[in-house]
Amino acid sequence: MFAVTVRDHMMIAHSLRGETFGPAQRLHGATYVVDATFRRVALDADNIVIDIGRASDQLHALLAELSYRNLDEEDAFEGVNTSTEALAQVVADRLAERARAGALGEGAHELHSIAVTLRESHVASASYERPL
Amino acid sequence: MFAVTVRDHMMIAHSLRGETFGPAQRLHGATYVVDATFRRVALDADNIVIDIGRASDQLHALLAELSYRNLDEEDAFEGVNTSTEALAQVVADRLAERARAGALGEGAHELHSIAVTLRESHVASASYERPL
Amino acid sequence: MFAVTVRDHMMIAHSLRGETFGPAQRLHGATYVVDATFRRVALDADNIVIDIGRASDQLHALLAELSYRNLDEEDAFEGVNTSTEALAQVVADRLAERARAGALGEGAHELHSIAVTLRESHVASASYERPL
Amino acid sequence: MFAVTVRDHMMIAHSLRGETFGPAQRLHGATYVVDATFRRVALDADNIVIDIGRASDQLHALLAELSYRNLDEEDAFEGVNTSTEALAQVVADRLAERARAGALGEGAHELHSIAVTLRESHVASASYERPL
């Protein structure tokens, strides 16, 4: 199995609902350093999984839709706890949509799976992996 | 599959038995930067795998039982080569015990697996993954 | 010259005023991974600059006053652009106050200077250094 | 499952063929920071997956065969696009050959799989994993 990973980041404000979250129930924020991994069983005719430049561009465009925003006021997240793990799923699902729509190139239709990791600090991260 | 990872560290002295280990047969020591990863198929009612704060606290308490000690003189490791891989298993198994005992919250009973990586330097690490 | 550096982090929401900041004028947030460096010309009687445990505890307590908050609503920052560089100064000045008040131990009175770096992502950081 | 990872690097020149690669079609170069991971279901009699020192030495020797070279002029890569993913496979396959030849010790015959990751920058990497 082959994989390619590209990294970018987003900066958001949000709050989390539920006693579990303690002080994180207050409005605060986070930088998420995002690693998007694309897996494929075999390489394509160019000998790659996916073009790193194209993958970086698509990840950047996708994160720009979320970054510099207060997620508590975004329609897409109404009634949703925007935990790090939940946001990892959002990013992975949106990358999968872009792959299916052709934005990642023809070869992206051969992708096996996508994994997304969000690092919220030097000591904590969350990830989500899904088939394509 | 979702995952959450928290990081902490421990500082120990030990020696390793067997010609394989060369100079590491002498009493020496290590800082292990420890990444504990908790995996779960679906998120809980709070939209998380496990509370990051609680996971950090439990990992910290567990590592405090090992840190600032000479493992050669600990009863728990009598006759055991405390290699990085073996210590990764010790940490993972003790986290699993704490999860089963409820210390990681009710949701921890739904955990799929635990993986522990110990980084012993900037160029070497070992890990152990087990189901829960 | 000797130095000791300890690391911790804080997660905050804020917005920045001024056209310069583009999309960062919207309410958003950041994780700041904070490195606090304490410099001293000579070591103390224990052969250290400052106790690493004590420095970590004081940095953690100080960051807890800022973390999990919307800085736009904090009295301390009324009318202030809470840029990364400005927050680095806030952390350094508050550490200096704690040092002068004795919270970092007697030896802290011999400190030469304090430098604070805030990493806001994997590609950007800001710092402030001041004498003590 | 247990794993041990060792890190080293290589510095090479090459060019990539195909419009996909844009400016990377020109002769340029890269530092690849290489992580080689060895997996094994159970530990050996010394309580390890593989000796970290021996694994490091073999990885270093293998990378020395590739480093400080223009891959466009190496016979081994004639007609081959030396993408990061393709080079990850080359390193993994050559490690597997060394393992089978006994260079990684007797225990290496029990290895389950080898995974190799090549980090080409702070924002991009590729990897290849194979059974042994």
Added chain:
Amino acid sequence: MFAVTVRDHMMIAHSLRGETFGPAQRLHGATYVVDATFRRVALDADNIVIDIGRASDQLHALLAELSYRNLDEEDAFEGVNTSTEALAQVVADRLAERARAGALGEGAHELHSIAVTLRESHVASASYERPL
């Protein structure tokens, strides 16, 4: 003293002349992860050293002039050993030119100094610092 640092990278081919360089006398290549640091005694009216977005854009544009090239064939480096330290100076000097030309904003005229670090691997880097 305040500072802001932004990070980007470039990938180049080159060779080094002189017995000192051993195998690096052959045509090879490198990824340089570049940290550009801008220092200033006091903050500007926006409470910043320099706009991080603008600094990132200028660093990226500057590195694009060097990246994906064989430096041995660039007129700018004829007869010059393009060591990591020499390239750090090239990047710092070109940033200084851009600062003086106004590309980094009006505030850049108040910059005290620029420091550039090029990381060529996980174990080696070089830097150059100059007044502005």
Added chain:
Amino acid sequence: MFAVTVRDHMMIAHSLRGETFGPAQRLHGATYVVDATFRRVALDADNIVIDIGRASDQLHALLAELSYRNLDEEDAFEGVNTSTEALAQVVADRLAERARAGALGEGAHELHSIAVTLRESHVASASYERPL
């Protein structure tokens, strides 16, 4: 001012004397990831501060004298608290001796200063800088 930094590591056991150190008064250990920085005002005839390969070899040889040892039983440290800061000075002083003895090449006589940082974990480090 130019600088070159090389990285290596050592793994030692030791204990620290004095109530300040709490649990670190027990025999324990550490991995120190060591960054050695060599500064020079101007580059030499080869356009470098110091040969990176030679600097790495000397740092490695020097750390081998300390690594895989219990510092409490080394004559060189009798009656000395081997804090991270104190060990940074030991490494810097020994590098300076090697530089003066010619082991770092003729150009090393032009070095301005040496700085050594020891990272003892992902959250703490100490350093020492001295003229040459």
